[in-house]
Amino acid sequence: KERVFSGMQPTGSLHLGNYLGAMVQWIQMQETHECIYCVVDLHAITVWQEPKELRHAIRQVTAAYIASGLDPKKSILFNQSQVSAHAELAWIFNCVARLGWLNRMTQFKEKAGKDRENASVGLYAYPNLMAADILAYRATHVPVGEDQKQHLELARDIAQKFNNDFREQIVAAGHEDGVFFPQPEPVITGPATRVMSLRDGTKKMSKSEPSDMSRINLMDDTDKIADKIKRAKTDMEPAPPTDIEALKARPEIDNLVGIYAALAGISKEEGLKALQDTASEGPSIFTGLKRVLTEVAVEKLGPIRAEIVRLMDDPAEIDRVLADGSARARAIAVPILADVKDIVGLIRS
Ligand code: AQP
Numbered sequence: 001k002e003r004v005f006s007g008m009q010p011t012g013s014l015h016l017g018n019y020l021g022a023m024v025q026w027i028q029m030q031e032t033h034e035c036i037y038c039v040v041d042l043h044a045i046t047v048w049q050e051p052k053e054l055r056h057a058i059r060q061v062t063a064a065y066i067a068s069g070l071d072p073k074k075s076i077l078f079n080q081s082q083v084s085a086h087a088e089l090a091w092i093f094n095c096v097a098r099l100g101w102l103n104r105m106t107q108f109k110e111k112a113g114k115d116r117e118n119a120s121v122g123l124y125a126y127p128n129l130m131a132a133d134i135l136a137y138r139a140t141h142v143p144v145g146e147d148q149k150q151h152l153e154l155a156r157d158i159a160q161k162f163n164n165d166f167r168e169q170i171v172a173a174g175h176e177d178g179v180f181f182p183q184p185e186p187v188i189t190g191p192a193t194r195v196m197s198l199r200d201g202t203k204k205m206s207k208s209e210p211s212d213m214s215r216i217n218l219m220d221d222t223d224k225i226a227d228k229i230k231r232a233k234t235d236m237e238p239a240p241p242t243d244i245e246a247l248k249a250r251p252e253i254d255n256l257v258g259i260y261a262a263l264a265g266i267s268k269e270e271g272l273k274a275l276q277d278t279a280s281e282g283p284s285i286f287t288g289l290k291r292v293l294t295e296v297a298v299e300k301l302g303p304i305r306a307e308i309v310r311l312m313d314d315p316a317e318i319d320r321v322l323a324d325g326s327a328r329a330r331a332i333a334v335p336i337l338a339d340v341k342d343i344v345g346l347i348r349s
Pocket residue numbers: 007008009010011017018019020021022143144145146147148192193194195196204205206207208209
């Protein structure tokens with residue numbers, strides 16, 4: 001049976017990368033699949049979070065889910081820490097995954113930076129918790145942005161090693177094919193699977209980048225969106241790229257065209273044509289592209305922002321959505337965790 005799981009960290013306000021890279025896909029999948037969407041608060045605390053801001057961010061990400069089009073009646077929406085199966089399974093996976101596997105994770109290296117000795121143990125073990133998030137539901141499909149590919153591969157390795165290590169017990173428990181955990185498949189097919197920073201076309205757009213000018217947040221108002229796009233980095237070339245190949249060689253322009261195409265629901269080729277067609281508008285060859293990009297960004301994100309603001313007016317209602325989602329998530333995860341404990345040889349009463 002196909003089941004979808006994915007999540008976002010409440011480490012700040014969501015941005016266009018989260019929206020185009022993952023959320024658009026999530027919304028589509030809820031029409032065809034059983035979907036579980038999590039606010040991964042335990043992942044967030046792998047780096048320091050001010051408790052008051054964390055609480056606010058958990059509610060705001062939940063509001064952003066709903067405002068973007070996730071329906072708490074169709075999908076399960078909840079926050080990770082309310083379902084203890086995630087943390088319990090993560091511990092078991094800490095004992096399945098190998099140090100060598102985690103040592104290869106590029107996100108840890110990027111996030112820990114130079115001061116690796118001072119990074120939290122949680123940040124290092126993060127991919128094991130992510131594997132537990134997915135496999136606590138035996139989810140088969142995981143819609144994510146490009147940057148999560150390596151973590152998904154690790155989740156697949158953990159699933160496989162668990163199945164191999166406990167094959168005998170898994171078969172004895174009635175899984176004749178010896179497969180307890182499925183191999184979760186990444187679904188990396190959003191309209192823009194890797195949205196880059198507006199200030200540097202070689203870095204991904206990210207919540208934790210210190211410069212707010214590098215990203216468009218779902219909470220940005222019209223003026224802010226316009227200002228950020230206006231000041232987005234371009235290049236000094238005198239003419240627009242002639243074709244997609246030439247576009248690829250110009251990362252900042254490629255990114256702006258990609259964002260425009262994704263928001264407008266058109267192909268990248270059509271996005272490039274819009275740049276070429278407006279290049280004479282001036283004063284810069286990018287003025288026209290930035291104008292149409294601002295228009296479509298405001299048109300798409302304006303209503304989402306307004307809805308987030310409306311929902312945030314009633315935090316108790318958001319907490320109710322999370323409580324209901326958590327109960328439904330628990331109903332799936334608890335029996336799976338019980339089976340895992342039996343398979344591993346732990347006693348439970
Ligand atoms: N720039 C991006 N382009 C496409 N997809 C992206 N995602 C994140 N950034 C981009 C996707 O959004 C989902 C949720 O990500 P996350 O919040 O769990 O963590 P992250 O990937 O580490 O995102 P950020 O924004 O960079 O957060 P911080 O700075 O807090 O680490 C994932 O599916 C991700 O692929």
